Amino acid sequence: MLRTLSLALSFGAIMSLAVAMPSRARAIEIQEVTSPKGITAWLVEDDTVPIVNMQFAFRGGSVQDPADKSGLANLASGLLDEGAGDLDSKAFQTRLDNLNIKLSFDTGRDAFYGSMKTLTANADEAFNLTKLALTEPRFDDEPVARIKAQILSKLRSDETDPNELARRAWAKTLFGDHPYARTGDGTEESVEELTGADLKGFAERNLARDNLVVAVVGAIDAETLKGRLDEVFGDLPEKADLKPIADVTAAAGKTAHVDLPVPQTSIRLGGPGIKRDDPDFIPAYIADHILGGGTFSSRFYREIREERGLAYSVGTSLVPFDHAGVWVGAAATRADAAQEAVDLMVKEVKDMAENGPTDEELADAKSYLTGNYALRFDSSGKIAKQLLAIQLDHLGIDYVDKRNELINAVTREDVQRAAKRVYGEPPSVITVGPAAS
Amino acid sequence: MKHFPFKVPTLVGAFMVSLILSPALDRAPAYAEDATPDEVQSTPQIARIAPNAEHFTLKNGMDVVVIPDKRAPVVTHMVWYRVGSADERPGQSGNAHFLEHLMFKGTKKHPGGEFSTYVSKIGGEENAFTSNDYTAYYQRVSKDHLKDVMEFEADRMSNLVLTDEVVAPERDVILEERRMRVDNDPGALMNEALNRIFYLNHPYGRPTIGWENEIKALNAKTALDFYHEFYTPSNAILVVAGDVTPEGVKDLAEETYGQIKSKPDSARPARPAEPPSPGPRTITVRDEKVREPNLMQFYAVPSAVTGKPGEAEALSVLADILGTGATSRFYNELVRDNGPATYAGAYYSPTAVDDSRLIVVGIPRDGVDLETLQADMEASIRKLADEGVSQEELTRAKNSVVADAVYSQDSQQSLARIVGSALAVGRTLEDVQTWPARIQKVTAKDVQEVAQRYLDPEKAATGYLKPALDQQADMSEAPGNTPAASHEPETADPAAAMEQN
Numbered sequence: 001m002l003r004t005l006s007l008a009l010s011f012g013a014i015m016s017l018a019v020a021m022p023s024r025a026r027a028i029e030i031q032e033v034t035s036p037k038g039i040t041a042w043l044v045e046d047d048t049v050p051i052v053n054m055q056f057a058f059r060g061g062s063v064q065d066p067a068d069k070s071g072l073a074n075l076a077s078g079l080l081d082e083g084a085g086d087l088d089s090k091a092f093q094t095r096l097d098n099l100n101i102k103l104s105f106d107t108g109r110d111a112f113y114g115s116m117k118t119l120t121a122n123a124d125e126a127f128n129l130t131k132l133a134l135t136e137p138r139f140d141d142e143p144v145a146r147i148k149a150q151i152l153s154k155l156r157s158d159e160t161d162p163n164e165l166a167r168r169a170w171a172k173t174l175f176g177d178h179p180y181a182r183t184g185d186g187t188e189e190s191v192e193e194l195t196g197a198d199l200k201g202f203a204e205r206n207l208a209r210d211n212l213v214v215a216v217v218g219a220i221d222a223e224t225l226k227g228r229l230d231e232v233f234g235d236l237p238e239k240a241d242l243k244p245i246a247d248v249t250a251a252a253g254k255t256a257h258v259d260l261p262v263p264q265t266s267i268r269l270g271g272p273g274i275k276r277d278d279p280d281f282i283p284a285y286i287a288d289h290i291l292g293g294g295t296f297s298s299r300f301y302r303e304i305r306e307e308r309g310l311a312y313s314v315g316t317s318l319v320p321f322d323h324a325g326v327w328v329g330a331a332a333t334r335a336d337a338a339q340e341a342v343d344l345m346v347k348e349v350k351d352m353a354e355n356g357p358t359d360e361e362l363a364d365a366k367s368y369l370t371g372n373y374a375l376r377f378d379s380s381g382k383i384a385k386q387l388l389a390i391q392l393d394h395l396g397i398d399y400v401d402k403r404n405e406l407i408n409a410v411t412r413e414d415v416q417r418a419a420k421r422v423y424g425e426p427p428s429v430i431t432v433g434p435a436a437s
Numbered sequence: 438m439k440h441f442p443f444k445v446p447t448l449v450g451a452f453m454v455s456l457i458l459s460p461a462l463d464r465a466p467a468y469a470e471d472a473t474p475d476e477v478q479s480t481p482q483i484a485r486i487a488p489n490a491e492h493f494t495l496k497n498g499m500d501v502v503v504i505p506d507k508r509a510p511v512v513t514h515m516v517w518y519r520v521g522s523a524d525e526r527p528g529q530s531g532n533a534h535f536l537e538h539l540m541f542k543g544t545k546k547h548p549g550g551e552f553s554t555y556v557s558k559i560g561g562e563e564n565a566f567t568s569n570d571y572t573a574y575y576q577r578v579s580k581d582h583l584k585d586v587m588e589f590e591a592d593r594m595s596n597l598v599l600t601d602e603v604v605a606p607e608r609d610v611i612l613e614e615r616r617m618r619v620d621n622d623p624g625a626l627m628n629e630a631l632n633r634i635f636y637l638n639h640p641y642g643r644p645t646i647g648w649e650n651e652i653k654a655l656n657a658k659t660a661l662d663f664y665h666e667f668y669t670p671s672n673a674i675l676v677v678a679g680d681v682t683p684e685g686v687k688d689l690a691e692e693t694y695g696q697i698k699s700k701p702d703s704a705r706p707a708r709p710a711e712p713p714s715p716g717p718r719t720i721t722v723r724d725e726k727v728r729e730p731n732l733m734q735f736y737a738v739p740s741a742v743t744g745k746p747g748e749a750e751a752l753s754v755l756a757d758i759l760g761t762g763a764t765s766r767f768y769n770e771l772v773r774d775n776g777p778a779t780y781a782g783a784y785y786s787p788t789a790v791d792d793s794r795l796i797v798v799g800i801p802r803d804g805v806d807l808e809t810l811q812a813d814m815e816a817s818i819r820k821l822a823d824e825g826v827s828q829e830e831l832t833r834a835k836n837s838v839v840a841d842a843v844y845s846q847d848s849q850q851s852l853a854r855i856v857g858s859a860l861a862v863g864r865t866l867e868d869v870q871t872w873p874a875r876i877q878k879v880t881a882k883d884v885q886e887v888a889q890r891y892l893d894p895e896k897a898a899t900g901y902l903k904p905a906l907d908q909q910a911d912m913s914e915a916p917g918n919t920p921a922a923s924h925e926p927e928t929a930d931p932a933a934a935m936e937q938n
Binding site: 046048049050051053089090093094097098100102117119142145146149150153156157159160161162260261262263264295296297305306307308309310311312313332333334364367368369370371372373374375377378379380381 | 506507508509510511541550553554557558559560561562563577578579605606607608609610611612613614616617620621622679725726727728729762763764769772773774775779780800802803832833836837839840841843844846847848849850
């Protein structure tokens with residue numbers, strides 16, 4: 001994708017707006033299904049293709065990693081499907097592969113995610129293996145050592161990867177001593193020390209019914225799903241054992257530089273934003289779209305890329321964590337132009353804070369965002385991820401119907417107010433590249 | 438998630454998107470008709486990929502494929518040109534991709550970014566990509582806007598206007614793109630270098646993004662020359678997937694693309710062919726930033742276009758059994774149970790105009806050197822070639838092709854790409870649709886034969902990615918246990934220190 005704007009920011013969080021919802025052009029019917037044991041899922045039934053897609057999450061995530069065990073949730077995400085019940089790693093993986101069941105886990109800062117996709121013909125075994133992975137993971141020595149080695153290899157590679165370094169420095173700079181300052185990957189030292197007992201502790205504390213969110217899309221009806229929900233999740237403990245996480249305000253106006261001998265400098269900006277439940281979130285989302293959101297018409301794109309050819313990939317995003325609102329801007333440019341690019345970005349941020357958007361920009365943004373809604377809804381996998389994100393963000397089952405009205409109701413004053421709140425302070429600036437000459 | 442530390446998407450260069458980045462696209466989505474009884478029962482009876490797709494040709498020679506999908510009121514509209522970086526003139530590497538960027542700069546009728554502005558206003562998505570064999574442009578829009586984007590796309594097929602003013606900054610953008618994807622990443626540099634020594638004569642050896650010095654020399658004239666030579670309806674494939682009918686698309690296509698007269702003799706000429714392999718060759722790329730040495734090996738194999746009947750199918754199954762996923766030979770023999778590798782994999786794409794590659798990659802575990810791992814990987818390959826594959830392995834590989842075919846039905850974008858890339862390299866819709874059925878005919882003997890015929894290390898090219906020489910000495914003192922601190926880049930600012938505690 002040669003014109004891609006993707007920032008590869010990879011926060012692990014699914015933003016229900018940033019991966020926005022479809023339009024009402026064709027209403028999808030979301031059913032709320034509650035099982036006999038009280039497990040709730042949102043379901044969209046669709047028999048067009050004989051597959052079932054289930055996305056689920058446990059609130060918590062890598063921010064729950066004990067201080068001396070960073071990377072624990074990440075390691076667990078690689079090990080839940082490495083042997084469970086009577087099946088050792090090889091047997092478990094062989095069963096999945098023989099039946100073409102796609103089961104995987106991942107962690108974000110605020111939630112631990114699971115994903116299961118199966119052909120309907122193999123649904124029995126797919127749900128059964130998911131249940132085993134969640135309730136009877138083995139954490140045998142061999143897979144623990146093997147997956148740790150893979151993570152350690154990745155961590156070592158990351159030490160000289162400009163994007164990874166920028167991602168880490170961004171978190172460290174903005175969040176200081178707060179757990180959000182950790183990316184969730186862990187460090188070589190912490191990962192080396194993690195054990196099967198740590199992983200068992202993770203599962204016991206984090207995989208429970210009261211922090212579970214489930215979305216299902218595909219060829220399955222509500223009655224069948226009720227049974228499946230109890231089968232997969234019914235034996236999990238009722239309550240998760242999560243530690244409270246303090247709210248934190250991201251740091252503004254800091255600078256950080258990481259020396260790396262590369263021809264191109266990676267730039268990250270950031271500062272305090274607002275959380276997803278803030279009434280100004282949607283106006284702020286529109287401000288972000290105009291400043292640097294995902295089209296070829298944003299201010300960042302125009303000023304940095306189109307007019308000056310200073311970067312290939314450039315943009316901004318809001319990152320609404322559960323305990324902090326924050327925003328990020330990113331670009332990568334040849335080392336000798338890095339300062340010029342930073343100055344241009346900071347200037348655009350400041351201008352958005354002080355003056356907000358023009359009427360035309362606002363109208364164009366609304367037109368794009370509302371029109372784009374339907375495109376995010378054309379496969380069962382995409383739909384399931386949206387349903388999961390809406391639940392995680394507590395937006396309500398009618399959000400799909402309301403979303404475009406919420407966008408259209410925003411005024412220029414709303415955006416200006418929100419932009420001032422988000423971009424009003426000087427951004428923190430992180431660069432990774434050769435030392436400034 | 439599976440922590441495969443190898444950055445697979447960058448393996449073959451960012452521009453060969455279809456080769457590896459999207460296994461669902463090119464790694465043989467397929468289906469079972471006559472596999473072994475057990476598993477076949479557990480798979481739904483869809484015998485074809487995109488079973489309801491239709492293909493027709495406009496009077497000017499432009500191919501059209503329509504893939505109806507009524508589930509959402511959106512369409513994916515793509516135009517594929519049968520031209521890519523392997524069709525560039527020597528000395529102008531990067532020109533196909535350069536033109537791809539410049540296609541967004543406007544026409545007489547729709548100057549500047551009018552097309553992009555329109556797409557953005559209606560909430561559409563758009564992009565484009567270039568490989569060594571094709572160049573493609575797409576928009577994803579609400580179905581009501583299909584006709585408009587077809588008019589825009591048809592307009593820029595023959596009316597592109599370029600000025601030095603818009604060309605110069607875009608060339609800088611591409612240089613940044615090269616820095617980001619290649620120059621900043623030693624692994625990508627090694628891949629580029631390996632590609633260069635693998636191909637002795639064929640232009641697949643050139644990077645699609647271009648060599649830096651040659652990118653700098655590209656200009657409006659080089660781009661327009663390429664454009665005028667190759668961009669014409671008879672060289673293009675229209676693919677529309679989504680909430681449409683073949684009849685409806687046909688009418689719109691006649692009204693838009695059908696009005697353009699095709700240029701004669703615009704098909705790309707045959708590329709210079711490869712001579713027989715003179716023997717094994719290796720290249721080592723060293724970089725002070727390398728923390729995890731790794732190796733990559735290329736074997737010359739036929740594509741679905743150049744192979745004898747059944748070869749591409751057998752090679753797809755072979756790559757799957759050898760090195761795809763956690764039940765593959767490589768994973769079981771080299772990664773599990775404290776094996777010599779942290780990661781080992783094999784990849785093959787049948788979608789290429791000329792001969793393709795079977796790619797093998799490996800990351801040794803701490804304390805194992807690259808040459809040792811290479812010997813182990815070659816031994817694993819030789820064992821497969823000597824002893825063949827088991828029925829269980831064969832069935833599993835076939836079934837994954839079947840399942841991928843069903844899963845691909847879930848995404849109109851995936852289907853449009855599978856079909857578009859196949860037609861762009863000279864395959865047919867029928868060929869794509871019957872791929873699963875043909876995969877089912879692959880026997881254990883077929884797999885063993887292609888392994889014996891093509892996986893000869895004496896003919897392969899191997900690339901090593903290693904730390905700088907002085908660093909390597911440091912590392913060998915404490916294999917497997919190098920203190921992390923010695924790997925830390927120096928940080929000027931304590932706030933940016935990399936330790937995470």
